[in-house]
Amino acid sequence: MEAQTELIIDPDTYITRTPLDHSECTGMILPVRDALDILSGKWKLPIIIALSFGAKRFGQIAKEIPNITDKMLSKELRELEMNDLIKRTVHDSYPVVIEYSMTPYGHSLEKVIEELRKWGIQHRKRILGKE
Amino acid sequence: MEAQTELIIDPDTYITRTPLDHSECTGMILPVRDALDILSGKWKLPIIIALSFGAKRFGQIAKEIPNITDKMLSKELRELEMNDLIKRTVHDSYPVVIEYSMTPYGHSLEKVIEELRKWGIQHRKRILGKE
DNA sequence: CAGTATCCGTGGCGATACTG
DNA sequence: CAGTATCGCCACGGATACTG
Numbered sequence: 001m002e003a004q005t006e007l008i009i010d011p012d013t014y015i016t017r018t019p020l021d022h023s024e025c026t027g028m029i030l031p032v033r034d035a036l037d038i039l040s041g042k043w044k045l046p047i048i049i050a051l052s053f054g055a056k057r058f059g060q061i062a063k064e065i066p067n068i069t070d071k072m073l074s075k076e077l078r079e080l081e082m083n084d085l086i087k088r089t090v091h092d093s094y095p096v097v098i099e100y101s102m103t104p105y106g107h108s109l110e111k112v113i114e115e116l117r118k119w120g121i122q123h124r125k126r127i128l129g130k131e
Numbered sequence: 132m133e134a135q136t137e138l139i140i141d142p143d144t145y146i147t148r149t150p151l152d153h154s155e156c157t158g159m160i161l162p163v164r165d166a167l168d169i170l171s172g173k174w175k176l177p178i179i180i181a182l183s184f185g186a187k188r189f190g191q192i193a194k195e196i197p198n199i200t201d202k203m204l205s206k207e208l209r210e211l212e213m214n215d216l217i218k219r220t221v222h223d224s225y226p227v228v229i230e231y232s233m234t235p236y237g238h239s240l241e242k243v244i245e246e247l248r249k250w251g252i253q254h255r256k257r258i259l260g261k262e
Numbered sequence: 263c264a265g266t267a268t269c270c271g272t273g274g275c276g277a278t279a280c281t282g
Numbered sequence: 283c284a285g286t287a288t289c290g291c292c293a294c295g296g297a298t299a300c301t302g
Contacts, residue, residue, distance in 0.1 A: 018261065024184065025180065025181050025184050025195045026196075026197065028180050028194070028248060029177045029181065029196060029197070029256075030197075030251075031154050031178060031247075031248050031249075031251030031252045032176055032177065032244065032247050032251055033173075033177060033251070034251040034252075034254055034255050035247045035248070035250050035251035035254060036171075036173065036176065036251075037241050037249070038254065039132070039166075039247075040171045040172065040173070041171070041294080041295095042164075042167065042294080042295075043282050043295095045163055046160045046163065047162060047168065047205075049159050049160050050156050050160065051161060052244050053155065057263080057264080057280090058141075058263075058265070059263060059264070059265095062264095064156045064160070065157075065160060066157065066160070066161075067296095068267085069295080069296060069297080070264080070265065070297080071266080071267090071295080071296080071297090072294090072295065073265090074264085074265060074266075075294095075295095078193055086247050087168060088151065088215065096141070096263095096264095098263085098264065098265090099264090099272080101165075105257075107204075108250065108253070111205035111246050111249075112243075112246045112247055112250050113159075113163065115243045115245075115246045116162075116164075116170075116243055117159060117162050117166070118160030118161050118242075119162075119166050119239065119243050120161075120163055120164070120165040120167075121162045121165075122239070123162075123165055123166060123169065124162060124165050125254045126236075127202055130193050172274075172275095173274085173275075174275095187283080188284080189283075189284050189285070190283060190284070193284095199276075199277095200275080200278095201284080201285065201286085202276080202277090202285090202286080202287090203274085203275065203276080204285090205284080205285060205286075206274095206275095220273060227283090227284095227285080228283090228285085229284065229285090243269090
């Protein structure tokens with residue numbers, strides 16, 4: 001607990017709150033929803049993590065993400081590319097080589113991923129300790 | 132670009148990579164998937180954010196989260212409670228007051244949320260700038 | 263290798279109505 | 283106020299087969 005700020009006790013609900021609760025709170029929720037709209041789902045972040053280790057080809061990404069199917073990988077790659085988080089490059093060689101890589105914008109997710117990863121590790125420890 | 136580390140060029144795939152790619156990469160993905168399993172979906176994090184401002188009653192949470200329905204709120208609160216991220220308290224007063232609040236474990240998500248929020252704000256700016 | 267096509271089930275999620 | 287009940291859509295996501 002930090003410093004106590006002004007409190008309001010709502011006479012109808014008996015809830016104690018600060019004056020700005022509503023606007024502050026909704027204001028925090030909206031950007032998180034924006035982020036969630038782009039990142040949520042089972043596969044997007046795993047794919048981004050895989051590519052954060054360097055450019056990779058379709059088959060190799062598939063190998064590194066447990067249980068993903070070709071269809072999901074294909075679909076998610078397309079969406080991530082549309083959001084400018086990854087880039088698809090066709091190398092004009094023989095045989096043709098297609099490579100996926102992170103964009104600079106994709107790299108801006110690194111801290112988000114790092115925090116999620118730390119929390120996940122922590123959470124798994126907690127679950128295992130309980131059972 | 133940082134310092135260049137040892138690289139391997141796969142003779143079959145022409146992909147350049149570091150020696151530990153596979154294990155490192157999958158090892159990073161798994162905890163993130165653990166976190167996602169608990170947090171992903173449209174409403175869990177918004178609910179947690181709402182409660183991070185202080186204990187609240189059902190109706191008040193509903194008011195602060197745009198577009199959530201009673202049914203979803205009810206269902207998500209139950210799941211969050213099962214995962215020990217929030218607590219449901221029935222105050223033995225008249226009238227009976229039911230209050231939801233964060234657990235200490237719920238508070239451990241603060242940094243995750245903060246990073247998501249920062250990214251979301253940043254992302255919205257970027258989108259608006261493009262159109 | 264790098265995908266696409268097709269089929270299909272489950273459940274996430276919404277709308278509305280109702281209850282103690 | 284604090285939910286539950288019911289209905290129903292459709293997107294998420296899996297399985298399998300196929301293509302250039």
